[in-house]
Structures are given as structure tokens and as C-alpha cells.
Amino acid sequence: MRESNRLLSIVHRELGKSIRPGMSTKDIDKMGEKLIRSFGCVPNFLNYDGYPASICVSVNDEVVHGIPSKHRYLQEGDIVSLDAGLIYKGYHSDAARTYAVGSISPEAQKLIDVTRQSFFEGIKFAKAGHHLHEISNAIDSYVRSFGFGIVKDLVGHGIGTSLHESPEIPNFRQKTRGIRLKPGMTLAIEPMITLGTDDVEWLDDDWTVVTADGSLAAHYENTILITEGDPEILSLEEDADPMTGIIIRRA
Numbered sequence: 481m482r483e484s485n486r487l488l489s490i491v492h493r494e495l496g497k498s499i500r501p502g503m504s505t506k507d508i509d510k511m512g513e514k515l516i517r518s519f520g521c522v523p524n525f526l527n528y529d530g531y532p533a534s535i536c537v538s539v540n541d542e543v544v545h546g547i548p549s550k551h552r553y554l555q556e557g558d559i560v561s562l563d564a565g566l567i568y569k570g571y572h573s574d575a576a577r578t579y580a581v582g583s584i585s586p587e588a589q590k591l592i593d594v595t596r597q598s599f600f601e602g603i604k605f606a607k608a609g610h611h612l613h614e615i616s617n618a619i620d621s622y623v624r625s626f627g628f629g630i631v632k633d634l635v636g637h638g639i640g641t642s643l644h645e646s647p648e649i650p651n652f653r654q655k656t657r658g659i660r661l662k663p664g665m666t667l668a669i670e671p672m673i674t675l676g677t678d679d680v681e682w683l684d685d686d687w688t689v690v691t692a693d694g695s696l697a698a699h700y701e702n703t704i705l706i707t708e709g710d711p712e713i714l715s716l717e718e719d720a721d722p723m724t725g726i727i728i729r730r731a
Contacts, residue, residue, distance in 0.1 A: 481640070481666055484521070484568035485575070485703050485714035491515045491564055492577050493717065495535070499579045501556045505537040509548035512564055521566040524574075524643050531687060536563035536576075538688070543631055543672050543680055543697040544576075545687040556582035559592060561699040565643060572643045574668045575715035576701035587675060588696055591628065595673040595698035598622045598651075602669055606704055606711040612647060612658030619671050620653040629674035631697070634689065636670045639703055652678075661706050666714070670701030 495512055513534035516523045523534035531545070538546035538561040539554065545563075554560060563576040578592050601622040605614035623630050636649030647659055651671045676695030683690060691697050705712040 481571045481573070481703070481705070482714055484566060484571045484573040487516075487519045487521060487568060488564060488566055488573040488575050488703075489715050489717055490519075491566070492562065492575060492715075495562055495564075496577060496579055499554070499560060499581055501554055501558075501582050503554055504550050505539065505546065505548040505552045505554070505560075506550040508537050508560075508562065509533045509535045512562070516564075516566045519566070519568070521568050524565040524567045524572050525563075528643065534564070537561075538563070538697070538699065540696055541691045541694050543674070543689040543691060544634060544699055545689055547685055547687055554581045557584055557588075558582075559584060559588050559696060559698065561697070563699060563701065570641055572639050572641070573715055574639055574643065574670075574701060574703050576670055576699045578698040578700060590626070591673065591675055591696055591698045594623060594626050594628060595671050596700045598671045598673065599669055599700050599702065602651075602671070603704060603711050603713070606661065606667070606669070606706060608661055608663045608706055608708050610661050612649060612661060613654035613656060614658075615669065616650045616652060616654050616658070619651045623651075623671070623673055629676055629678045629691075629695070631672040631674065631680055631689075632678050633680050634672055636668050636701070639666055639668045663707050665706040666703060667706070668701055668703050670699065672697065672699050674698075 638645035
């Protein structure tokens with residue numbers, strides 16, 4: 481799991497550096513798949529339940545599962561979410577990032593920042609002995625303090641030798657405590673946040689999820705390992721503090 485996610489972090493780093501106005505979403509997918517296969521790995525999204533690409537590329541009001549297209553070009557001011565994973569020796573990784581395309585509005589940048597930080601607020605409770613929904617409630621409290629929406633139709637999940645395993649991990653407040661966390665659990669925590677409504681719709685391709693009101697959406701995800709102490713963030717960039725996400729050095 482560590483190696484699977486370490487390799488995925490490299491994929492995200494390289495894709496993030498490549499984002500620019502004028503490139504097609506298919507260009508991103510092709511680059512991502514080439515990187516994954518260069519490691520001797522398999523893209524776990526490709527053909528998963530029929531999904532036709534290796535990288536989910538979701539632009540602006542697209543929350544998740546956007547299908548790459550050679551006819552869809554990124555434009556200055558867009559935001560784009562990349563969700564990806566790979567299989568290394570039978571073990572899955574899963575992580576997502578939202579990037580600015582050129583110069584973006586202050587509101588869009590705030591959405592990206594809050595979405596990312598909500599992950600780190602949530603995993604303050606991702607320790608053995610805590611309960612799963614403490615993570616959910618912490619994400620909710622942080623995001624709602626900014627007046628942003630939280631997608632409720634989609635949640636995080638367990639991950640291991642399968643891409644999606646139990647338990648489901650909501651990003652919104654829960655009435656129950658959820659399961660008790662134990663060392664060795666591996667979880668994909670993935671806040672999906674909007675500038676407007678909580679509500680989403682599926683497009684006719686049966687994959688692309690968009691905000692019901694057309695507002696911008698952002699997505700941030702890492703695969704984590706539960707330990708006796710602070711969680712180990714398996715897909716985190718090596719130059720970020722594991723509990724705050726603050727970049728502490730540059731390679």
C-alpha cells in the first residue's frame with residue numbers, strides 16, 4: 481500500500497505540473513496512464529465498472545468522474561480535479577487533487593484551499609480508538625464555517641486489495657459514531673465541496689457528476705493508514721506536514 485500510493489503521488493505531482501490552458505482533458509489522461517504503466521503498474525480506474533479512462537478529469541462544476549475528451553480543452557480561469565489510482569502488486573491507491581488553470585478567481589482559490597484543508601481537519605481524528613464519524617463531523621464543521629456546500633451523494637471508502645471496500649466515509653455530519661478505528665485500517669478520505677448547493681446530478685454519460693446549481697466544485701483525497709498515533713498519509717507529497725498539509729520544503 482505504501483509503494484502503491486508513493487507511486488501515485490508522483491503521478492499527481494507530474495500531472496499537476498503539466499496543467500495549462502489549451503491542453504485537452506484527454507492529454508491529461510494519456511499522460512497519467514503512461515506514467516502509471518511506466519512504473520509497471522495498472523491504472524485501477526480504467527474499465528472499472530465500465531469507466532473508459534485512467535484519470536477522472538472533472539472541470540469547474542463537475543464534481544467527480546469526468547470523462548477525458550480530446551475535444552475538451554482547459555481554459556484560463558478553470559479549475560480541474562484529477563482523481564487517479566493504480567495497482568501495485570495487487571494493492572490499490574487512490575488520491576485526488578484540484579488544480580488552478582492559469583489565473584483563477586479568489587472564490588475559486590478559496591474553494592480549493594478549504595477543500596484541501598478540510599481533509600486535514602478531518603484526519604486529526606483518524607487515530608486508533610477514535611470513531612469513524614469524528615472524521616466526518618470535523619470535515620463538516622470546517623467546511624460549513626465558510627458557507628460552502630458538501631456533496632452527500634458520494635463518500636470516501638476503505639481501500640486495500642480492492643479499490644472500494646468498507647466502510648463508507650461521509651464528509652458530512654453524522655448522528656451515529658460509526659465504527660471504532662483500529663491500527664492497520666487503510667481509508668480513502670475525500671471531501672467533495674462546492675461553492676453552492678449540496679445537491680448533484682449525473683450527466684447522460686452515467687458517470688460525470690455535476691453540481692445541481694452549476695457552482696464550482698473541488699475534490700481532495702488521500703489514502704491514509706490508521707496507527708496508534710497520527711495517521712500515515714500514504715499518498716501525501718513528501719514535502720508536506722502530515723497533519724496540517726503545510727508545505728515545509730520544496731524539492
